[in-house]
Amino acid sequence: MTGQEIGGTAGRDLPEATVGRLAGYLRALTAPGTAASGVISSSTLAELAGVNAALLRKDLSFLGSHGTRGVGYDIAGLADEIRRALGTHLASPVALVGIGHLGRALARYAGFGGRGLEIAALFDASPEVIGTRVGDLEVHDIADVVPVCRDRAITIGVVATPEGTAQQVTDALVRAGVRSVLNFAPEVVVVPPEVQLRRVDLALELQILAFHETRRSSGAVGG
Numbered sequence: 001m002t003g004q005e006i007g008g009t010a011g012r013d014l015p016e017a018t019v020g021r022l023a024g025y026l027r028a029l030t031a032p033g034t035a036a037s038g039v040i041s042s043s044t045l046a047e048l049a050g051v052n053a054a055l056l057r058k059d060l061s062f063l064g065s066h067g068t069r070g071v072g073y074d075i076a077g078l079a080d081e082i083r084r085a086l087g088t089h090l091a092s093p094v095a096l097v098g099i100g101h102l103g104r105a106l107a108r109y110a111g112f113g114g115r116g117l118e119i120a121a122l123f124d125a126s127p128e129v130i131g132t133r134v135g136d137l138e139v140h141d142i143a144d145v146v147p148v149c150r151d152r153a154i155t156i157g158v159v160a161t162p163e164g165t166a167q168q169v170t171d172a173l174v175r176a177g178v179r180s181v182l183n184f185a186p187e188v189v190v191v192p193p194e195v196q197l198r199r200v201d202l203a204l205e206l207q208i209l210a211f212h213e214t215r216r217s218s219g220a221v222g223g
């Protein structure tokens with residue numbers, strides 16, 4: 001999905017890579033140690049976010065935000081601008097499907113609220129799980145995904161069901177009006193062109209790290 005343009009601010013499209021980095025700047029700006037300090041220089045923010053300062057300035061120029069020379073950026077103001085650009089000033093309701101080990105952990109995670117996301121509905125297919133509660137939310141039958149998601153105006157779905165089920169779960173979410181899907185299942189899922197799909201494959205990421213680790217320990221990488 002690299003290079004794709006997605007909806008941005010002030011009528012401008014934001015490159016997807018910029019959207020990802022803006023989310024990183026917001027996380028750095030709202031971290032407890034940073035948020036209280038009032039202003040921040042571009043070089044400090046770039047360092048906190050792990051990017052170079054020129055790239056940070058380019059990303060922030062999409063917001064029309066240039067800071068004050070010699071002073072830097074007003075932290076609260078910049079955080080608000082990024083939230084508006086990312087649309088996270090409006091809490092986006094999210095449906096979570098598959099309330100097992102991973103789904104429960106995600107449902108209990110308290111950090112989504114500060115990022116403009118609200119887990120608004122939980123779904124599972126198991127009679128042992130349906131009707132149970134995680135925090136304030138009751139787990140619904142996946143068979144009810146359409147009325148529940150429509151009722152709560154849910155447009156983002158997270159799939160945390162076992163391999164082999166993600167396509168049918170995604171199809172059901174799309175029928176329910178979901179336009180963005182995050183899939184944790186290790187399975188290729190196909191969506192209509194108007195639906196955004198992202199995949200988190202922790203095993204793949206770990207395999208990549210293990211590959212580099214193996215090369216390093218076998219001395220194949222110089223320097």
Ligand SMILES: NC(=O)c1ccc[n+]([C@@H]2O[C@H](COP(=O)([O-])OP(=O)(O)OC[C@H]3O[C@@H](n4cnc5c(N)ncnc54)[C@H](O)[C@@H]3O)[C@@H](O)[C@H]2O)c1
Nearest residue numbers: 098099100101102124125126142160161162163165184185
């Ligand atoms: N647990 C992890 O650390 C982890 C890490 C990386 C990836 N994943 C992936 O995330 C997914 C979930 O993992 P888990 O460990 O939470 O599994 P789990 O077995 O603990 O939970 C899966 C849940 O999905 C429900 N489910 C099954 N089919 C369904 C359907 N058609 N509709 C709705 N719900 C359904 C089950 O009843 C169960 O409650 C898997 O695809 C797994 O590979 C898990």
